[in-house]
Amino acid sequence: MNGRRVALVGGATTKFGIRAASWPELVQEAGAALFAAVPGLDSDRVDSLFVGAAEPERFAFQSHVAPLAAEQMGLKPFRILQRTELACASGQSAIRSAYAAIASGLSDVAVCVGVEKMNLPSMAEANTSMACVMDRPWDGAHGATAPPFFAMVAQRHMREYGTTEEMMAAVSEKNHRFANTNPTAQFHEKTFSREKLLRLPWVAPPLRLGDCSSMTDGAAAVVLVAEELAPEFTDTPVWIRGTGQYSDFHNLAHAGSLTEWTGLRRAAQEALRSARLTIDDVDFAELHDCFTISEIIEYEALGLCPAGQGGSFVLDGQADIGGKLVVNPRGGLLGCGHPLGATGIAQAVEVVQQMTHRVPAARQVPRPGVALVHNLSGSANVHSVMVYSREAAA
Amino acid sequence: MNGRRVALVGGATTKFGIRAASWPELVQEAGAALFAAVPGLDSDRVDSLFVGAAEPERFAFQSHVAPLAAEQMGLKPFRILQRTELACASGQSAIRSAYAAIASGLSDVAVCVGVEKMNLPSMAEANTSMACVMDRPWDGAHGATAPPFFAMVAQRHMREYGTTEEMMAAVSEKNHRFANTNPTAQFHEKTFSREKLLRLPWVAPPLRLGDCSSMTDGAAAVVLVAEELAPEFTDTPVWIRGTGQYSDFHNLAHAGSLTEWTGLRRAAQEALRSARLTIDDVDFAELHDCFTISEIIEYEALGLCPAGQGGSFVLDGQADIGGKLVVNPRGGLLGCGHPLGATGIAQAVEVVQQMTHRVPAARQVPRPGVALVHNLSGSANVHSVMVYSREAAA
Numbered sequence: 001m002n003g004r005r006v007a008l009v010g011g012a013t014t015k016f017g018i019r020a021a022s023w024p025e026l027v028q029e030a031g032a033a034l035f036a037a038v039p040g041l042d043s044d045r046v047d048s049l050f051v052g053a054a055e056p057e058r059f060a061f062q063s064h065v066a067p068l069a070a071e072q073m074g075l076k077p078f079r080i081l082q083r084t085e086l087a088c089a090s091g092q093s094a095i096r097s098a099y100a101a102i103a104s105g106l107s108d109v110a111v112c113v114g115v116e117k118m119n120l121p122s123m124a125e126a127n128t129s130m131a132c133v134m135d136r137p138w139d140g141a142h143g144a145t146a147p148p149f150f151a152m153v154a155q156r157h158m159r160e161y162g163t164t165e166e167m168m169a170a171v172s173e174k175n176h177r178f179a180n181t182n183p184t185a186q187f188h189e190k191t192f193s194r195e196k197l198l199r200l201p202w203v204a205p206p207l208r209l210g211d212c213s214s215m216t217d218g219a220a221a222v223v224l225v226a227e228e229l230a231p232e233f234t235d236t237p238v239w240i241r242g243t244g245q246y247s248d249f250h251n252l253a254h255a256g257s258l259t260e261w262t263g264l265r266r267a268a269q270e271a272l273r274s275a276r277l278t279i280d281d282v283d284f285a286e287l288h289d290c291f292t293i294s295e296i297i298e299y300e301a302l303g304l305c306p307a308g309q310g311g312s313f314v315l316d317g318q319a320d321i322g323g324k325l326v327v328n329p330r331g332g333l334l335g336c337g338h339p340l341g342a343t344g345i346a347q348a349v350e351v352v353q354q355m356t357h358r359v360p361a362a363r364q365v366p367r368p369g370v371a372l373v374h375n376l377s378g379s380a381n382v383h384s385v386m387v388y389s390r391e392a393a394a
Numbered sequence: 395m396n397g398r399r400v401a402l403v404g405g406a407t408t409k410f411g412i413r414a415a416s417w418p419e420l421v422q423e424a425g426a427a428l429f430a431a432v433p434g435l436d437s438d439r440v441d442s443l444f445v446g447a448a449e450p451e452r453f454a455f456q457s458h459v460a461p462l463a464a465e466q467m468g469l470k471p472f473r474i475l476q477r478t479e480l481a482c483a484s485g486q487s488a489i490r491s492a493y494a495a496i497a498s499g500l501s502d503v504a505v506c507v508g509v510e511k512m513n514l515p516s517m518a519e520a521n522t523s524m525a526c527v528m529d530r531p532w533d534g535a536h537g538a539t540a541p542p543f544f545a546m547v548a549q550r551h552m553r554e555y556g557t558t559e560e561m562m563a564a565v566s567e568k569n570h571r572f573a574n575t576n577p578t579a580q581f582h583e584k585t586f587s588r589e590k591l592l593r594l595p596w597v598a599p600p601l602r603l604g605d606c607s608s609m610t611d612g613a614a615a616v617v618l619v620a621e622e623l624a625p626e627f628t629d630t631p632v633w634i635r636g637t638g639q640y641s642d643f644h645n646l647a648h649a650g651s652l653t654e655w656t657g658l659r660r661a662a663q664e665a666l667r668s669a670r671l672t673i674d675d676v677d678f679a680e681l682h683d684c685f686t687i688s689e690i691i692e693y694e695a696l697g698l699c700p701a702g703q704g705g706s707f708v709l710d711g712q713a714d715i716g717g718k719l720v721v722n723p724r725g726g727l728l729g730c731g732h733p734l735g736a737t738g739i740a741q742a743v744e745v746v747q748q749m750t751h752r753v754p755a756a757r758q759v760p761r762p763g764v765a766l767v768h769n770l771s772g773s774a775n776v777h778s779v780m781v782y783s784r785e786a787a788a
Contacts, residue, residue: 003397003498022531054458057451057526064448064481064527064644064772071644078660080494081641081776082487085477087458093476096500097491100474103498104397106490106637132451133458137416243500247475250458250465266472378458382475 003103005392007230007237010038011222011349016337017186019217023060023117024072030113030219030342031073038223040233041109046223048080048107049073052094052114054087054340058129060117069113073221079107087133088290089375089384090114091220091344096386098224099240108226114345115219126215133378135251144252146290147212149379151204154293156258158206160308165206167311168292169197172210174320175289175328179335181360184346186216186337211292216337220345222352227392236356241370242275242387244268249381264301264374264383271385276393277370279303284354284365285325285372286347289332295319298374299327321365329354329363344384347373351388397497399786401624401631404432405616405743410731411580413611417454417511418466424507424613424736425467432617434627435503440617442474442501443467446488446508448481448734452523454511463507467615473501481527482684483769483778484508485614485738490780492618493634502620508739509613520609527772529645538646540684541606543773545598548687550652552600554702559600561705562686563591566604568714569683569722573729575754578740580610580731605686610731614739616746621786630750635764636669636781638662643775658695658768658777665779670787671764673697678720678748678759679766680741683727689713692768693721715759723748723757738778741767745782 012033014026021029035041051069056062066083070076080101084093091114101107120126131140134149157163176192179185197210223233230237244267249255256262272278279302287302289295296310304325305313313319319327330336330350333343353359354368371388406427408420415423429435445463450456460477464470474495478487485508495501514520525534528543551557570586573579591604617627624631638661643649650656666672673696681696683689690704698719699707707713713721724730724744727737747753748762765782 003500055451057449057523058457060530061526062530063452063479063523064776066480067641067644067772067776068529070641071648076640076642078640078664079638080490081480081639082491083479084491085457085479086460086475096474097476097478097494100491100494100498100500103500104494105497106397106494129451129457132455135462136454136456244473245475246470246472247461247464248470250461254465270472378461382458382461 004105005227006099006102006240007225007227008240008348008352008388009223009225009230009233009237011220011352012037013184013220013346013349014218015184016216016218016339018119021217023056023062023115024068026115026117026217026219027069027113028072030115030221034221038233041223043074045109046075046111047078048098048101048110049075049077050094050098050110050112051083052091052112052341052344053083054085054090054116055129059120059126073113075111086382087377088340089344089377089382090341092375092384092386095344095348096243099243102224102226108229110224111221112224112345113219113221114342116339116341117217118215118339119217139252147204147207150291150293151207153258154206157293157297160259163296163311165198166194167296167315168211169194170314171289171292171295172197172334175332175334178329178363179331181362182331182336185331185335186214187335207291213290213333213338216339218337218339218342220342220349222345222348238352238355239389239392240386241277241389241393242271244270244385245383247382252379259297260307261297261301261380264298267383267385268302271387275387277387281370282325282372283367283369284329285327286330286350287327287374288376289328289334290338294376295327326365329365344375355390398499399621400493400496400634401619401621402634402742402746402782403617403619403624403627403631405614405746406431407578407614407740407743408612409578410610410612410733412513415611417450417456417509418462420509420511420611420613421463421507422466424509424615428615432627435617437468439503440469440505441472442492442495442504443469443471444488444492444504444506445477446485446506446735446738447477448479448484448510449523453514453520467507469505480776481771482734483738483771483776484735486769486778486780489738489742490637493637496618496620502623504618505615506618506739507613507615508736510733510735511611512609512733513611533646541598541601544685544687545601547652548600551687551691554653557690557705559592560588561690561709562605563588564708565683565686565689566591566728569726569728572723572757573725575756576725576730579725579729580608581729601685607684607727607732610733612731612733612736614736614743616739616742632746632749633783633786634780635671635783635787636665638664638779639777641776646773653691654701655691655695655774658692661777661779662696665781669781671781675764676719676766677762677764678723680724680744681721681768682770683722684732688770689721720759723759738769749784
């Protein structure tokens with residue numbers, strides 16, 4: 001990594017869920033929460049705003065959302081103002097853009113806000129809109145929206161490796177248990193046992209209701225600053241150490257193996273290489289558990305276990321506190337819900353809160369020095385990874 | 395400006411117009427044109443792709459457009475992949491993002507592609523979608539789409555300063571005349587005289603058909619590289635010297651003067667300050683003439699003439715070749731059409747072609763050393779400016 005070092009100095013998340021709030025109201029709420037969480041933040045100091053939002057044009061019939069968000073947050077950006085879109089990874093894309101802007105010297109103090117309003121009067125309309133995340137004429141129009149696609153992935157993983165529904169339920173149980181400690185999570189179901197999860201209705205076999213993240217309303221915001229300004233905002237900055245992305249196909253006809261996510265492997269390698277760290281240095285990870293099978297394959301792609309062993313990995317508690325690597329202590333997309341544009345930002349908020357020991361003991365990672373954050377988008381055809389650390393690069 | 399210097403080493407534009415081509419086909423066409431225009435470009439070298447697109451979710455029912463564009467262009471980005479959206483300025487936003495990525499060291503070779511497919515089977519649907527560029531519940535829903543809004547601006551400018559329809563027609567005549575020399579422009583009307591323009595039907599009084607840019611299909615692409623790589627691609631790199639943006643409102647209830655675009659003044663000041671240049675150093679400008687009145691107010695905001703004198707400025711030929719500053723030699727949005735995401739990239743293509751003396755003599759700027767490119771978006775509530783130069787910064 002060249003350029004100036006960039007510090008993440010604070011963030012906040014709205015309550016995620018089915019919210020009686022519009023897109024602009026969610027942004028306003030995230031802004032208020034951000035200013036409350038970062039007392040040293042003066043709106044006049046914010047020179048740039050990056051908005052992560054996947055489909056406001058469809059979910060809220062609103063485009064040109066960057067100046068709308070600026071107005072709702074009381075900001076008047078004078079360096080950079082834009083929205084970034086990368087479907088389910090739109091939030092992380094906003095952070096990457098802010099990182100590049102600050103590292104290059106274009107920006108000194110940047111806010112990233114992610115938001116999605118997905119619960120509409122017509123959920124049929126909302127679900128139809130999700131089809132345009134995939135290749136619309138070739139894949140989406142033929143039913144390959146997220147649940148059916150990831151159901152195929154799960155079926156294939158079960159066939160190739162003997163992965164079971166119980167293993168998938170173990171992911172869901174873990175993440176919902178963590179979510180119970182997170183007041184902004186959508187779900188606080190105290191009795192989400194594996195047994196109960198295995199009795200929930202199918203969404204797309206073998207994926208049951210508890211295997212799927214939900215259509216969620218929510219917003220989250222973080223502040224990034226140039227290294228020399230960090231002490232003005234916090235004594236405990238979190239540093240962006242590495243980034244990686246990879247995409248090698250879009251149309252499903254061009255997909256390789258459904259169960260071996262080489263794109264994630266490449267993106268993580270690049271993020272860790274640029275951070276000059278290895279996966280063994282990582283203390284916790286926020287992985288994109290849009291479906292339980294996703295998290296299982298992600299363990300494998302990150303090299304936490306051999307190919308095909310992701311199910312056993314979680315069943316053995318290796319992704320839990322006390323295991324090899326704590327995964328999704330925030331509660332994940334499964335427990336927190338998945339407002340597309342907000343997710344990547346909310347993961348970064350968790351990184352800050354973990355590293356500053358401000359989360360309840362039940363989900364506090366013991367030595368939260370290095371975190372890896374992952375988002376996939378579409379049919380897992382794009383993988384985006386960031387590496388954060390309490391220690392700045394040498 | 396900090397970080398590495400960034401060179402624009404080539405670009406290409408599809409034919410703009412009412413095209414029998416889908417969104418993916420337009421991107422593919424722009425990619426093929428780019429590789430033809432930059433023979434040294436190897437797809438394996440392209441580490442990042444930035445896609446400028448305003449409303450593919452509505453115009454093409456397609457989101458997650460970045461990996462789709464990558465696939466259509468034969469690219470497999472391994473550093474950064476994202477779409478940027480800023481309505482009518484989406485293309486320039488992609489360039490700014492690529493600039494920051496390269497300057498920071500995150501990227502070495504980045505492609506920016508801008509695209510919009512606006513001509514739909516139902517133009518009523520397309521026009522309705524334009525309403526979501528404005529503040530949808532407060533402004534768009536009450537009819538404040540682009541033509542009515544800019545008609546109010548024109549009415550106010552006429553009332554305050556005595557600006558006439560003939561002055562506006564002079565903008566249109568100039569830009570259509572330049573467009574006649576540009577094979578990729580939408581319009582090649584040889585007899586777009588001021589007299590004829592003044593007889594065209596009203597769109598929103600006082601704006602007639604010739605005062606308005608059109609709903610256009612098209613795509614454009616450029617390549618940006620780190621300074622040390624520029625010699626591999628060209629002997630005549632164009633350097634990105636400065637950028638500026640400003641936004642101080644979104645909802646029209648918060649707008650200040652309709653005729654004094656302070657946001658543009660601030661954005662241009664910042665872009666020129668960061669380039670260490672002044673407006674007097676600029677040899678030609680690509681200004682956002684979405685409507686004729688826009689270009690007139692832009693002369694004023696840039697300080698090319700006093701407030702209220704923009705109409706006389708163009709009537710006197712000061713924005714033409716031989717005048718004070720050549721404005722929109724490409725043909726502008728009026729002559730080329732305005733495929734929202736493509737416009738900002740197509741302007742950059744014109745900058746390259748002007749500075750390398752590859753345009754027809756009728757629009758060749760005599761000494762094209764420094765160019766200023768401007769896009770506004772929404773209700774002129776966001777202004778985006780870039781400064782390019784044949785000479786690298788010291």
